Amino acid sequence: MFFASDNTGPMHPAVAQAMVAADAGYHPSYGADPIMDGVRAQIREIFEVPEAAVYLVATGTAANALALATMTKPWDAVFCTPLAHINVDECHAPEFYTGGAKLSLVGDGDKMTPDQLRARIEGWTKGDVHTSQRGPLQLTQVTEMGRLYQLEELRALTGVAREYGLPTFMDGARFTNALVALDCTPAEMTWKAGIDALSFGGTKNGCAGVEAVIFFDPAHAWEFELRRKRGAHLFSKHRYLSAQMQGYLTDGAWLEAARAANANAARLAAGLRDMPGLEFVEEPEANMIFATLPRREHQRLQAGGAVYGLWGDLEGDPDERIMMRLVTDWSMTHELIDDFLALALG
Amino acid sequence: MFFASDNTGPMHPAVAQAMVAADAGYHPSYGADPIMDGVRAQIREIFEVPEAAVYLVATGTAANALALATMTKPWDAVFCTPLAHINVDECHAPEFYTGGAKLSLVGDGDKMTPDQLRARIEGWTKGDVHTSQRGPLQLTQVTEMGRLYQLEELRALTGVAREYGLPTFMDGARFTNALVALDCTPAEMTWKAGIDALSFGGTKNGCAGVEAVIFFDPAHAWEFELRRKRGAHLFSKHRYLSAQMQGYLTDGAWLEAARAANANAARLAAGLRDMPGLEFVEEPEANMIFATLPRREHQRLQAGGAVYGLWGDLEGDPDERIMMRLVTDWSMTHELIDDFLALALG
């Protein structure tokens, strides 16, 4: 019963099949493969931006760090929340790729408000050579606590950035989970909401390892290409990245996978509401559930074979409440979820 | 008729099958997958070093840059040839990952001699705070011009490094092509010849995108892990890297693929010896052929459908000799080679 992450499951069949199909004959290397031409066209169509610059890399951290570095000077502050993946889970990849930019933390959780953002921006005086300069706004959608920015929230935050002339970047590692939850179009959740660049995740939603970086304004394209190569993220046998994304986008596999993942989380959450002692930290909105339980319950669940993320030690005061994270993906069966619920509700 | 590179062909069947086999069920992420445990054990056995530190990344540039960065201080000189891949084909990834080390060029081609190396090392005065400090020796095997360092050459060069207390690194993007050409053991071509760390290539010899970084002394292991994550090269669904390497190493697929690639190059070279006007730049020793031809011959070959690397423009003085690079891999058929030869010998 594995709920540790959405990076522990297999490829979606559509992705796996595209990989196999691509694995024959000659393909030009380094992104010149014809599959990539198709992927680029698909993404431009899906996002309704014919001139968008589209690139593939293999990890979410690479997508975030390379995209941000293209938008950020070494002396800039990047505005993000304290729980942002770029702040806590990337071992300083953003600082490395930007050449020493600072993450300037807004709010105290996984989401920020326009007022918090404005206050933080104002905290760095424009034109003062001693301080951080004002750089891009970064937002994660789905957030690191499994929540969503509603479209009006996105627009309000990017509106503040726009007032100050700052670019905006969305970490969309779970982009599609958010998209199907909000039931909007990719354009509505990005450039129509003021987003300039996007990490469009594939890995957590059925791919083996592929993320697209999308700049809605292609001005940065060549610099991005240089940064990708210099960062050692340009694949020689690029077809194997292209093929994943091709399979992912074909016939709605990406949407289907995200809907399945979200539905699995909803089923799990619905069941857990009846578990005595369990409290949701945030109301689940996509494919992640954060909840607290007394330690004794975690001991019981893990002894029963459940695997999930735990904030704190398994040993200690049995009454202390500690936080768990349960993540679902498309590949989980109802049976698996129901087995877990049976264990939980004991 | 594609001879542009050994990164344009498909996966070796053993690799592709391992990928498919790995694509089922739950696997812990970030390198904790059990397939990686097997890969680590296999590599340790193949290299006869039970404690070696073994890691996987997806690109050769990542393997080189991360391994070198672990061995190099920002103020160090890395000793390599002017034609080294790290010098001419990695868009400053080594400088980026080392934080500004300098590539100090030895000799004037793809190979260096002990005397050239010694002279260059002596060129940086030990203990002088103003100059580059003496850092690692880097050697590429197979070289960038398709040649080999014989074991005694390797030992002589690493011996010079050892005299000065300098570590040694081998870029083995085509490691196995060299190995089967020299008909020696992996240990003989590496640590027994004085090599401290190795990029052990898979991508160019039948994998989709995987290279192992091997430190024969595991002292650097944790630093390498931090550098890999910070460089955004740690795969979440790491099983798909592990599986490639597993398939590659199982039942001698790696050796078989390299032998086939080298044999294809030999067949090609043998035929080309009869081509009027063709001159080998270096005697081919592995799976790459460098040769010059009058431009008119290149025009004829490319018009006939041949694709390969060309140093210079296709248009110009028809009598001027320009250099071509032909690369073979395991997937090329005798028929393909013979078709090319038929065209060449016309």
Next chain:
Amino acid sequence: MFFASDNTGPMHPAVAQAMVAADAGYHPSYGADPIMDGVRAQIREIFEVPEAAVYLVATGTAANALALATMTKPWDAVFCTPLAHINVDECHAPEFYTGGAKLSLVGDGDKMTPDQLRARIEGWTKGDVHTSQRGPLQLTQVTEMGRLYQLEELRALTGVAREYGLPTFMDGARFTNALVALDCTPAEMTWKAGIDALSFGGTKNGCAGVEAVIFFDPAHAWEFELRRKRGAHLFSKHRYLSAQMQGYLTDGAWLEAARAANANAARLAAGLRDMPGLEFVEEPEANMIFATLPRREHQRLQAGGAVYGLWGDLEGDPDERIMMRLVTDWSMTHELIDDFLALALG
């Protein structure tokens, strides 16, 4: 009436005289001047550490950034307060020199408590490759708000760092102002209180531009020398740095200057207590005063010729309280202070 900073006044006569005295004849360059030998010996004696490594640079930011970089890996978190000079006034010099370390902010002001420090350290899980690694503790003495860490506060904070095996660094841009205020020895305020390395400021206390970097354990000496040269902070005509520090340390000029500066601040603060509407933000403890006044009072003071730091615009709601910073140095006369007080109380 200039109270904007302690970097706007002239050299202390003892420093100026030493500069003039050094300005004759031949001196070896790059720190090999005999004056530096004397300075090194003086500092070792003052700090009671015969083997301390001692270096000079020209700016406080250089001292901080180079010292920290020597103690910090690029993937480390440096623990400091949000108001730390290294966080808000150095334009990412720490991030630049460390190669991308993160400043992990402790507390919400200019001082931190042991509990706050411990919580922040615990926030970065040891051995987790994804997050920041735990790096050095940084403390500023005098703090950026003009306050002091008492010796027992220093010992408590460094004790927490020691528990986790973390090194400690003190930004002592106003070291001597703190020293004379606490009336302790340099050893008591540094290594006896658990400090491993120190920026020992000269510039703000009567020098033209010189700071010593002191490592009580000389293990880092050579790396520091390389970092200083690579950062372009090694002076060729080093005698002019040495001479400043020599003059500063001779016959107690440094202590005398700091006592005068602190006494000037005390005189100023004593007078201001009678100013209607003025509120100290923190009780002044050294040579800086932070206070709030209604904007109309600032308008009146600045119209009257007073120059000082102001947090906020001079134009706006006349009743709004905004913060001022007044800084004194040794060179200010009682007359100047009394003139300002006459204006203020006027």
Next chain:
Amino acid sequence: MFFASDNTGPMHPAVAQAMVAADAGYHPSYGADPIMDGVRAQIREIFEVPEAAVYLVATGTAANALALATMTKPWDAVFCTPLAHINVDECHAPEFYTGGAKLSLVGDGDKMTPDQLRARIEGWTKGDVHTSQRGPLQLTQVTEMGRLYQLEELRALTGVAREYGLPTFMDGARFTNALVALDCTPAEMTWKAGIDALSFGGTKNGCAGVEAVIFFDPAHAWEFELRRKRGAHLFSKHRYLSAQMQGYLTDGAWLEAARAANANAARLAAGLRDMPGLEFVEEPEANMIFATLPRREHQRLQAGGAVYGLWGDLEGDPDERIMMRLVTDWSMTHELIDDFLALALG
């Protein structure tokens, strides 16, 4: 008898006097001192560029590295000679400040020719993401071997750079020595000869530690200011940099000092022509002399109290010729030179 460098002598009296004069009263910090306003105006007038951006730093390496970083992307090649100070004497400051640019070496000595430059530029294929991109041309005037680029040589080299759209930078650590030797105007030796930015040296010609960075096109001004602060090279008590440059430029002190230095070298060289066994490596053109002598002669000179740079060990085969460097500055007396000549010819 000290001829080791032009960084071992005292300040020129005009500089020392300006320092003393500046050392009184209040001055705004960080470059806002009124002395700097005068210096900026003086330099703009001297170079005949009213809009030039002018900044001061304390070391030549800082001037070079910061100026180059402003003109260079991390993936660019900087074209310079193998003997360039930036290549051999700055401990990777250029690589550090540029974020990993590569110094691409042109020619095999201290000067390059247009053909050598063109060949090296052509060696990096435009638009190839794998290789270095083409960056600025760097020239040192006076060269590191004491030679001059004639104006037509400068124009020819910058003309090649211009053809490729590349910016040009002059390391003028000994700018004035070259200027008076060529008897031309500062404008003629810089922007009229195609130079875009300049390190205008003061330290080696009578200052304590100051270099101006001049951009003839001020487009880069703000970025330079950020880089200077981030590099920790912005002085708080900036007046002491300004004053040096003010004294240096007033009443022709800079020209007088350089003429004296060059005349001293000429006197020394004239005498040495009669020394048996001495051979000039290059004909001296400014204030440096490079010559070879049998080792036994070096042993005799150094035993006699002469101090100078030596390429090689003082111990060894007495007949082996090794190279010496003799450098003169304005402060050396005829008597000192004649004493040395008496010893040499003795």
